[in-house]
Amino acid sequence: MQVRGFLCATLLASLLAGCMSTGDGAVADGQADLRRRADIRLELANAYFADGKLQIALQEVERVLELEPRRADALGLRGLVQQQLGEPAAAIASLQQALRYAPNDPGLLNNTGWVLCENGQAARSLEYFERALAQRQYASPAKAAMNAGLCSAKLGERARAAGYFRRALQAEPGLVAAHAKLAGFAVEAGDLLGARAHLLPVITSEQVSADDFLMAIRVERALGDRAAEQSIASQWQRRLPDSPQWRDYQIGITDGR
Numbered sequence: 001m002q003v004r005g006f007l008c009a010t011l012l013a014s015l016l017a018g019c020m021s022t023g024d025g026a027v028a029d030g031q032a033d034l035r036r037r038a039d040i041r042l043e044l045a046n047a048y049f050a051d052g053k054l055q056i057a058l059q060e061v062e063r064v065l066e067l068e069p070r071r072a073d074a075l076g077l078r079g080l081v082q083q084q085l086g087e088p089a090a091a092i093a094s095l096q097q098a099l100r101y102a103p104n105d106p107g108l109l110n111n112t113g114w115v116l117c118e119n120g121q122a123a124r125s126l127e128y129f130e131r132a133l134a135q136r137q138y139a140s141p142a143k144a145a146m147n148a149g150l151c152s153a154k155l156g157e158r159a160r161a162a163g164y165f166r167r168a169l170q171a172e173p174g175l176v177a178a179h180a181k182l183a184g185f186a187v188e189a190g191d192l193l194g195a196r197a198h199l200l201p202v203i204t205s206e207q208v209s210a211d212d213f214l215m216a217i218r219v220e221r222a223l224g225d226r227a228a229e230q231s232i233a234s235q236w237q238r239r240l241p242d243s244p245q246w247r248d249y250q251i252g253i254t255d256g257r
Contacts, residue, residue, distance in 0.1 A: 038067040042074055049081055057081050072102035076111060088119040104131075106138035110147060117151040125151050133167070142172035149181065158185060176207045183215060195219045203232060210236070210243035217254055 045060035058081045064074040079094035095112040102108055113128030129148035133141055149164030162185050168178040183198035199216045202208055213236040220229040236246055248254070 034067055038064045038071065038074075041067070042071075042077070045074070045077055045081075049077065049084075054081055054085050058085070070101050072098040072105060072108065075101070076105075076108045079115060080111060083115050083118065088115070091115050092119070104135055106132040106135040106144065107140075109135070110140075110144040113144070113151070114147050117147065117154065122151040122154045129164075142168040142175055142178075145171060146175065146178055149178070153181070158188075161185075174201060174205075176202055176205045180212055183212075187215065187219065192219050192223050196223070203235060208239070210240050210245040213240065214245045214249065214254065217249065221254065 041060050041064040045057045045064065048054075048057035048060060058078065061074050061078045061081065064071060065078070068074065075094050075098035079091045079098065082088075082091035082094060092112070092115055095108065095115060098108050099105070099112060109128045109132035113125040113132065116122070116128065117125035126148055129144045129151070132138060132144040133148075138144070145164050145168035149161045149168065152158075152161035152164055162182060165178040165181050165185075168175050169182075172178075179198040180202045183195045183202060186192070186195035186198060195215070196219050199212065199219060202212050203216050213232060216232045217229055217236075220226075220232060233249065236243075236249070240246060
C-alpha cells in the first residue's frame with residue numbers, strides 16, 4: 001500500500017504545521033491541534049505498517065508518542081511493529097505500557113497475548129486472551145478465541161484448544177480457520193462424521209488449502225463414500241491444480257504411502 005501521493009503529503013503538511021490561536025480558547029485549540037497532528041501521524045504509521053514499511057512506521061509512531069506519550073493505541077502499534085522487526089522484548093514492553101493506560105482495551109489485550117505466545121510464553125498469553133474475551137464491548141471476540149486456541153495447541157492442550165475454537169465459531173460461525181482446526185482434531189479422535197461437518201465450510205471457502213482438500217479426501221475414503229471423494233477431487237483439481245498434494249493424489253498417494 002503506497003502513501004497517497006500529493007493529497008496525503010499536502011494534507012500532512014497542513015495539519016502538522018498547526019496554527020497559533022490567541023484569546024479565549026487558545027489552550028483548547030492548541031490541544032485539539034496537537035491531537036489532530038497525532039491522529040494523522042498515527043494514520044500514516046498504520047498505513048506504513050500495513051504496507052510492510054516497518055522502519056518508517058516506527059518513525060511515525062515515535063513522532064506520535066512525542067506529541068502524546070501516554071497514547072495507548074500508538075504504544076500498541078509500536079509493539080506490533082517491534083515484533084515484526086524481531087525485537088520481542090521491546091514489543092512486549094510497549095504493549096505492557098499501552099495496557100497501563102488502557103487496561104481493558106480488548107484489542108491491546110489480544111495483541112499482547114499473541115506477542116507473548118509467539119515468543120515462547122504461550123501459557124502466560126492465555127490470561128490476556130481471557131481478559132480480552134471478558135470485555136463485552138469487544139467487536140472481534142473470535143480473534144482472541146482463535147488465538148487462544150492456537151496457543152493452547154502449542155502447549156499440547158488439545159481439549160482446551162478445541163474449546164477455544166468452538167468459542168470462536170460461536171462468535172463467528174463461518175470462521176474457516178476454526179473449522180479447519182476442529183476438523184483436524186476430529187480426524188485424530190476418529191470422529192469422521194464430525195470431521196466431515198467441519199470440512200464442508202472449509203473446502204467451499206476461498207481460504208481452502210491443498211492440505212484441507214487432502215484431509216477431506218482421506219475422510220471420505222475412510223467413510224467409503226467414493227462419490228463424495230470424487231466430488232471433492234473435482235473441486236480440488238479446478239481450484240488448486242498446481243499443488244504438490246494434488247499431483248500426489250493423482251498418482252495414488254494420499255496417506256504418505
